[in-house]
Amino acid sequence: MRKALIGVSFIAAGVAAAFAALSVWPIGTDVAEIALEGDVNRGAYLARASGCIACHTNFEKGGAPLAGGVELETPFGSIYSPNLTQDPVHGIGDWTIEEFAKAVRQGISPDGKPYYPAFTYPFYANFTDQEIADLWAAFQTVAPVDEASQEPEMPFPFNQRSTLKIWRALFLEPPRTDPAPENGDLWNRGRQLVEGATHCGACHTGRNLLGARNIDTEHFKGSDMLPGGGKAPAIDYETLRARGWDVDNLSYALRTGITPSGDAFGNAMGEVVLYGTQFLTDQDLEAIATYLMDDHG
Secondary structure, eight states, rough: OHHHHHHHHHHHHHHHHHHHHHHOOOSSSSOOOOOOOOOOOHHHHHHHTHHHHHBOOOOTOOOOOOOOOEEEETTEEEOOOOOOOSSSSSSSSSHHHHHHHHHHHHHOTSOBBOOOOOOGGGGGGGGHHHHHHHHHHHHSSSOOOOOOOOOOOOOTTTTOOOGGGHHHHOOOOOOOOOGGGHHHHHHHHHHHIIIIITHHHHSSSOOTTTTTTOOHHTTTTBBBBOGOOOOOOOOSSSHHHTTTTTHHHHHHHHOOOOOTTTTBBOOHHHHHHHGGGSOOHHHHHHHHHHHHHHHHO
């Protein structure tokens, strides 16, 4: 019994030491001063495209815009979207633009803690300083809501944010938004949106047991790991073509939510249209459709 207790003590000490080491493991990079003037309208447009409204507004319970509280049920527990209003206590009202940039592009909070990857920050890593300034200007107009979002409900060890540092080291990849000059401006704008702001791959790409996207093998091949146990269909070009999609009807569906068969998008995709893509320009919708309908690897 004594040996067993000693063994348990050593294991506990080892675990404690490991978590202590993780807690001081530095992540991210410093953000240089951003002194650019942001454009509210461009920022609001980018926020719509990026899904900020849909994820951070609890429409089901009549929540205020961007006040958070939307539950995301994952295989690892429930996460609740944070308050992004200008409240200085519960929101982002006391942040600097540089802290905002680090949160959006690197997924790191002002106190240095990593965000859960349910937040789609990996897709926003290539946002320019101007885009960050535009977003910041738009968020400055959001009325403060003095209400805290709910804390995550996750079992050990997933409730230890320091373990996310290991996840980041293993799986975090930059977005594939770099232009391919040989494909033209429209295609490249589509790539910038699809692989970046609109983060289509977050839902439509398969994931491994730790929730990381299998980008190289299941890109746009669909997923059965959506929040709440939902599924997303494949949107690779072969599947889309086989199901009767083309650039025109896909653009139309992203505007209206109506599919080529006359049916309507439901559930998560219906929300994407309702709170996001219906507000995009015709050219951007065409760009998204052009990129998705092409064999881009």
